[in-house]
Amino acid sequence: MTTHDGSQADTARIDIALAGRLGAFALDVAFDLPASGVTALFGPSGSGKTSVLRAIAGLTRLKGRVVVGSETWQNARTFRPPHRREIGYVFQEASLFAHLTVAKNLVYGARRSVGGLDEGRFAEIVGLLGLSPLLDRSPTTLSGGERQRVALGRAILSRPRLLLMDEPLAALDRMAKDEILPYFEALHDRLRIPILYISHDMSEVERLADRIVVLDNGRVRASGPLNMALTDAGLGFVRDPHAASVLPARVVAFDAADALAELDLGGQRVFVDGCGPDDIGGLRRLRIEASDVSLSREVPTLSTILNTLAVRIVAVEPTAAAASLAFVLVLDGAPEMSFVAKVTRRSAVRLGLAVGDQLFAQIKSVSLATAPPLGK
Numbered sequence: 143m144t145t146h147d148g149s150q151a152d153t154a155r156i157d158i159a160l161a162g163r164l165g166a167f168a169l170d171v172a173f174d175l176p177a178s179g180v181t182a183l184f185g186p187s188g189s190g191k192t193s194v195l196r197a198i199a200g201l202t203r204l205k206g207r208v209v210v211g212s213e214t215w216q217n218a219r220t221f222r223p224p225h226r227r228e229i230g231y232v233f234q235e236a237s238l239f240a241h242l243t244v245a246k247n248l249v250y251g252a253r254r255s256v257g258g259l260d261e262g263r264f265a266e267i268v269g270l271l272g273l274s275p276l277l278d279r280s281p282t283t284l285s286g287g288e289r290q291r292v293a294l295g296r297a298i299l300s301r302p303r304l305l306l307m308d309e310p311l312a313a314l315d316r317m318a319k320d321e322i323l324p325y326f327e328a329l330h331d332r333l334r335i336p337i338l339y340i341s342h343d344m345s346e347v348e349r350l351a352d353r354i355v356v357l358d359n360g361r362v363r364a365s366g367p368l369n370m371a372l373t374d375a376g377l378g379f380v381r382d383p384h385a386a387s388v389l390p391a392r393v394v395a396f397d398a399a400d401a402l403a404e405l406d407l408g409g410q411r412v413f414v415d416g417c418g419p420d421d422i423g424g425l426r427r428l429r430i431e432a433s434d435v436s437l438s439r440e441v442p443t444l445s446t447i448l449n450t451l452a453v454r455i456v457a458v459e460p461t462a463a464a465a466s467l468a469f470v471l472v473l474d475g476a477p478e479m480s481f482v483a484k485v486t487r488r489s490a491v492r493l494g495l496a497v498g499d500q501l502f503a504q505i506k507s508v509s510l511a512t513a514p515p516l517g518k
C-alpha cells in the first residue's frame with residue numbers, strides 16, 4: 143500500500159531506510175514522508191517505534207539512509223551526529239528548563255534555530271499554542287498539558303527540518319488530552335514542517351495524522367494515506383470495535399435556521415453541525431465510526447437520519463465481535479473515498495449483502511474534527 147504523492151516536491155521528501163539489531167530485536171524499515179503534514183508511526187508496544195525515531199535522530203546508530211530534502215544525514219559513507227541533524231523532539235514528558243520562565247524556554251528554542259530569534263514567528267507560535275498567559279510562569283507551576291504546549295512551541299521555534307513527537311499526549315489524562323488536541327490540530331496546516339508522530343492511540347491518529355506508517359515487530363506493514371490504511375481489509379483496522387474512517391469534505395453551505403452545514407463528500411451531500419457560515423469553501427475532516435453506519439437496499443425515506451450516501455461494497459471482513467461483519471464501502475462516483483460499516487451477520491444474511499452490491503449507507507453520526515482536513 144505504499145504510495146507516493148507525486149504532487150509534492152520530491153526534493154523536499156524525507157526518505158528513511160534503516161536496519162540493524164538492538165539486542166535481540168531486529169529492525170528493518172523503509173518509508174518516506176512528504177515535506178509537510180503529520181505522519182503517524184503506529185504499532186503495538188515493542189514494535190520498534192521509539193527505536194526508529196532514535197535512529198532518525200542519530201541517537202542510535204543503525205545502517206541505512208536518512209535523507210531530508212536535499213540533505214543526506216546518513217548513508218553508507220556519511221553519519222551526521224545528532225547535534226547536526228535539525229530535529230525538534232517532543233517526548234512524553236516535557237523536558238523544560240525549570241529555572242527559566244516559559245518565555246525563556248521558548249526563546250532558547252528560537253535562538254538555537256539557524257536564523258536566530260524571529261519575533262514575528264515567536265508571536266505566531268505563542269498565539270497558535272495559546273501560550274501568552276503562560277509566558278512569565280515557571281514550568282514547575284504548569285499543568286501537564288500546558289508543559290507539552292510549551293515543549294511543542296520550543297521545538298517548533300528551533301525551526302527543525304523534521305519534528306519528531308514520541309507519544310506527546312500519553313502521560314496526560316483524558317481531559318488534558320481533549321484540551322491540548324485542538325492546539326495540535328490548529329498547528330497542523332499552519333506548519334510547513336514534516337511531523338513524525340508516534341502513537342498507539344488510534345483516536346489520536348484519526349484526529350491528527352494525514353498518513354500512517356504501521357509497524358509490526360520491527361517491520362513496516364503498511365505506509366500511505368491514513369484512510370487507505372483504516373479501510374484496508376487486509377490490515378485489520380476494520381475489525382476493531384472502534385473502527386472508523388476519516389475523509390475530507392468541503393463545506394458548501396450553511397443553514398442558519400437549522401444550524402447545519404452542508405458538505406460535499408466525493409460529490410454527495412452530508413449535513414453536520416459544528417461549522418459556521420465562515421467555514422464555507424473550506425475543507426474539513428470527517429470521522430465516520432463503522433458502528434454508526436447502517437446499510438439499506440432502498441433509499442430510506444421515513445428516517446430521522448440525515449445522511450444517506452450511495453455506496454458500493456468492496457470487501458467484507460469478520461470483526462472482533464462474532465455477531466458482526468465489517469463492510470468496506472466506496473462512494474458512488476468517488477471510489478477513492480472509502481469507509482466502513484459494521485453490520486450484524488443476521489442483517490447481512492437477511493439482505494443477502496455481497497461484494498459489488500450497490501446500496502445506501504445511512505450515517506447516524508458524523509463527527510467533525512475541529513481541525514483542518516486530511517492532507518494528501
Ligand SMILES: Nc1ncnc2c1ncn2[C@@H]1O[C@H](COP(=O)(O)OP(=O)(O)OP(=O)(O)O)[C@@H](O)[C@H]1O
Pocket residue numbers: 164165166167185186187188189190191192193194342
Ligand atoms: N538499546 C537496546 N538494546 C536492546 N534492546 C533494545 C534496545 N532498544 C530497544 N530495544 C528493544 O527493541 C524493541 C522495540 O523497542 P521500542 O522502544 O522501539 O518499541 P516501541 O514500539 O516504541 O514500544 P512502546 O510503544 O512500548 O514504547 C523492544 O523489544 C526493546 O526491548
